[in-house]
Amino acid sequence: MGFDVQGVRFLLSSHRSGIRFTRTALIGRQKLFLDAVSLQRILSSFGWVTTQNELQRILSEDGGFAEPLLRLLGAEHIVSLDASAYEGSSVVHDMNLEIPDTLKFSFSAVIDAGTLEHIFDFPRAIKNCLEMVEQDGHLLLITPANNFMGHGFYQFSPELFFRVCSEANGFELVRSIFCEVDADANWYEVVDPAKARRRVELVNSRPAYLMILARKVRQVPVLAVAPQQSDYMVLWQERGTDRGHQLPSERLPLPARLLRGITRRLGAAYRKVVPSAVAARRLGPDREVFREVSWRTDR
Numbered sequence: 001m002g003f004d005v006q007g008v009r010f011l012l013s014s015h016r017s018g019i020r021f022t023r024t025a026l027i028g029r030q031k032l033f034l035d036a037v038s039l040q041r042i043l044s045s046f047g048w049v050t051t052q053n054e055l056q057r058i059l060s061e062d063g064g065f066a067e068p069l070l071r072l073l074g075a076e077h078i079v080s081l082d083a084s085a086y087e088g089s090s091v092v093h094d095m096n097l098e099i100p101d102t103l104k105f106s107f108s109a110v111i112d113a114g115t116l117e118h119i120f121d122f123p124r125a126i127k128n129c130l131e132m133v134e135q136d137g138h139l140l141l142i143t144p145a146n147n148f149m150g151h152g153f154y155q156f157s158p159e160l161f162f163r164v165c166s167e168a169n170g171f172e173l174v175r176s177i178f179c180e181v182d183a184d185a186n187w188y189e190v191v192d193p194a195k196a197r198r199r200v201e202l203v204n205s206r207p208a209y210l211m212i213l214a215r216k217v218r219q220v221p222v223l224a225v226a227p228q229q230s231d232y233m234v235l236w237q238e239r240g241t242d243r244g245h246q247l248p249s250e251r252l253p254l255p256a257r258l259l260r261g262i263t264r265r266l267g268a269a270y271r272k273v274v275p276s277a278v279a280a281r282r283l284g285p286d287r288e289v290f291r292e293v294s295w296r297t298d299r
Contacts, residue, residue, distance in 0.1 A: 001114040002031035003066055005038055005183040007142045009295045010211045011073065011111075012046045019138050019213070020108040021075040027095065027129060028115035029080040029087045030066040032059055038183065045296060048072075063088075066113075079107070082115075095125040104131045105219065113142040117152030126164055127223050130171065133216045138174075139165065141212040145178060146204050156210055158190045158200055163227035165214035170222065177211040178290060180204065188290035194230035200289045 003011065015021065032039075036055040043050050050058075058068040065087075067078050081099075082089035093099060096119055110132045119125040133139050144155040158176050165171040176190040190210075193200045285292075 001028040002033050003069070003113050003142070004033040004181065005042065006179055006181060006185070006209060006211070006295075007113050008032070008034060008039065008042050008069070010140070010142060010177070011069070012042065012048075013295055014138070014140055014213055015073045016046060019140070021070055021073045023077045023107045023109070023134075024070055024075045024079070025103070025107040025110045025132050026066070026078065026080040026089075027110065027112035027125075028082050029089045030111070030113045031064050032066055032069060035059075075109075079103075095119050095128055096121040098124070099128045099132065105134050107132050108134060108137040109140060110137070111140045114144070116141070117144050117148070117154045117156070120153055122154060123223065130164070130169060130216075130222045135216055135219060137216050139171070139212070139214045139216070141210070143210050143212070145208045145210045146202065147207040158210060159193050159229060160227075161210065161212045161214070162192045162194065163230065164223070165212065166227070167217070168220075168225065168227075170216055170218045170220040171214045172217050173212065173214045175211070175213040177293070178202070178208060178285070179211065180206040180208045182206065187293050187295050188285050189293045191289040191291070192230075193289075194233075196289050197231075197234060198289075199231055202285055202290065204285075 034042075036052065036059060039059065040050060040055055058072065061068045067075070070078055079091055080089040081091045081093050081095065081103075083092070083094040083096075085092050091103075095115070110129050112129065116122060116125055116129075129139055129141075141161070144151055145157070146155065148155045158178070161176060162173055165173040173192070176192075178188045178190050179185050185206075190200060
């Protein structure tokens with residue numbers, strides 16, 4: 001759990017765009033995974049002038065954890081949550097369980113840099129994160145996308161966060177960035193699959209992150225309705241039928257039952273084979289839905 005070169009760039013890019021770190025919650029106590037030379041280069045690229053003593057202090061003052069860097073970005077109150085006290089988190093809480101009311105709507109920034117994939121009850125954990133953010137505060141996630149199999153319970157898709165960090169849950173997804181973990185890897189802004197009206201898929205050969213920035217625009221009950229994958233929502237709407245009001249198969253005439261069965265099998269085969277074949281032929285990101293951006297600017 002922690003911030004490498006790409007993660008620190010994401011923090012600094014978010015700070016430049018006006019994100020307030022005044023009251024910060026860390027999901028898991030996050031470490032810094034970079035050396036003084038790399039940290040100085042990144043800070044310098046964002047206009048921060050630091051001495052060698054300051055760099056060493058940031059990297060060592062709290063035993064290599066991220067609090068000194070966050071304080072540099074304006075954090076005045078930092079809370080870290082973990083299921084165990086083994087890394088010195090300030091609050092011991094299992095995110096598989098509902099957070100206490102004292103933590104709800106309390107933070108200008110809630111940050112995870114590698115914890116959510118280790119929590120079995122992801123819906124409960126992400127709901128906790130969303131509920132911790134105050135009005136006009138932000139959720140920042142750096143989480144595994146491709147090629148992290150075995151690292152945790154999960155690796156994630158952009159679709160998930162577009163549907164979770166949505167207006168229905170009181171959020172606006174500001175940025176969704178895909179990048180490989182290498183320090184010199186490019187950043188790609190990911191298009192919402194609902195706007196693309198198709199699945200946003202990618203096959204690559206290196207471990208990669210999704211970096212998510214979402215703003216709370218209003219207080220509403222979070223995940224009161226379970227999100228649905230956008231391409232299925234389009235199919236249901238285009239067919240002009242309500243999922244809950246289709247005739248059960250046993251009540252349809254035999255020809256209709258046979259036709260429905262054939263249609264479902266063909267649709268399942270298409271969804272399984274065709275997108276995978278297209279993705280496998282693609283040597284790099286599809287520029288229609290992965291738009292290269294610079295980490296040096298906030299857009």
